[in-house]
Amino acid sequence: MVRETLGEDAVIVATRDEKGGPGHGGGVRVTAAIDPSDYNADYNDEMFGAPAFETHGRAAPSAAETWLQYDAEDEEAAVAEEITDAMLRHSVPEDVMDQILSCATVIGFEEPGIALIAAVEHLFHFTPLPTGKTAKAIMMVGPPGSGKTLAVAKQAARAVMNGLKVGVVTTDTVRAGGLEQLQGFMKLLNIQLVKAKNTAELQGALEGLRGCDQILIDTAGVNPFNGDDLRGLARMIGAGAIEAYLVLPGGMDSEESGEIGRVFSTIGVHKLIPSRVDIARRLGGLLSAAHHGGMSFAEATNTPKVADGFLSLNPKNLSKLLMPAAYRDSSSSPGRMDQARKGARRAQ
Ligand SMILES: Nc1nc2c(ncn2[C@@H]2O[C@H](COP(=O)(O)OP(=O)(O)OP(=O)(O)O)[C@@H](O)[C@H]2O)c(=O)[nH]1
Ligand SMILES: [Mg+2]
Secondary structure: OHHHHHOOOOEEEEEEEEEOOOOOOEEEEEEEEEOHHHOOHHHHHHHHOOOOEEEOOEEEOOOOOOOEOOOOOOHHHHHHHHHHHHHHHOOOOHHHHHHHHHHHHHHOOOOHHHHHHHHHHHHOEEOOOOOOOOOOEEEEEOOOOOOHHHHHHHHHHHHHHOOOOEEEEEOOOOOOOHHHHHHHHHHHHOOOEEEOOOHHHHHHHHHHOOOOOEEEEEOOOOOOOOHHHHHHHHHHHOOOOEEEEEEEEOOOOHHHHHHHHHHHHHOOOOEEEEEOHHHOOOOHHHHHHHHHHOOEEOEEOOOOOHHHOOEEOOHHHHHHHHOHHHHOOOOOOHHHHHHHHHHHHHHO
């Protein structure tokens, strides 16, 4: 019925059972939307008259009240609408948006902020970078210029501050300037930088740093769509006990980021460090990378300064990045967080 009324591109944003409807003691309220660019004026206006109002980029017909209702008071629809707006602003790809929306709708909170936290908690995983001694070396990988070296420096600085013995290796030995940049950071931290230009040298370096609490590995940027680059990196990851983290900037095209996430996951990268979230207006690409690569969010970088460290990521922080307005008044009420957690579990 929605398609008949609004055209093929209409989407159902929310549905709700209504008590006391005509005939059978109940009914279903459906809230649907279309993009204004998809609105077929001739077709729709002929049937229902021109749209009575526009709601943040979506139009709804005015005369479909018999079965299709838009009610500004309808909290559930308002929740779905606010989350939809945020997802559209961040260019979240449709498949991820659908999952977030249906999850938020199933959970059924009255507040968009809480519903989004619950949906994010249900759909994504979060594994912060280790802050203590680790059995596996931490390797930063990703496309050129994504923020790998800065992430290594931030992690090294934090580990040194925590009193850990840190070893740092770089496999980025060819590119002009690559080495000097990290060497500069490491000098400040009083860490000797070890160079490894191939898998055998990396194995030797890991062996030599066995006594360290944490070993960090910086790598050269790779083209995710180049088989040789990818195979070379896969060999490096397989050189020893290594956990690889994909460092990927926000603000990239969502489809592109999703594909990059998927490609890196095929070579055993299952953790994601979003970078440059301070200079990105659209974070949909990061959700897409995590979703399509089956990756867990580690921590993010949101400053170019080593000493500022990472931005921790959890369902609440990520939701705040996506929809800041929803959290301005609600601060961090622990009761609400519990509610969101229960909701996420219910959805499971
Ligand atoms: N504002 C801001 N700048 C960042 C962030 N992460 C990285 N940068 C900057 O982005 C640039 C590239 O960062 P690098 O850490 O050198 O990136 P990379 O992945 O090591 O680059 P390649 O080794 O060339 O592949 C540097 O100027 C960083 O300071 C961030 O979270 N916020
Ligand atoms: Mg680098």
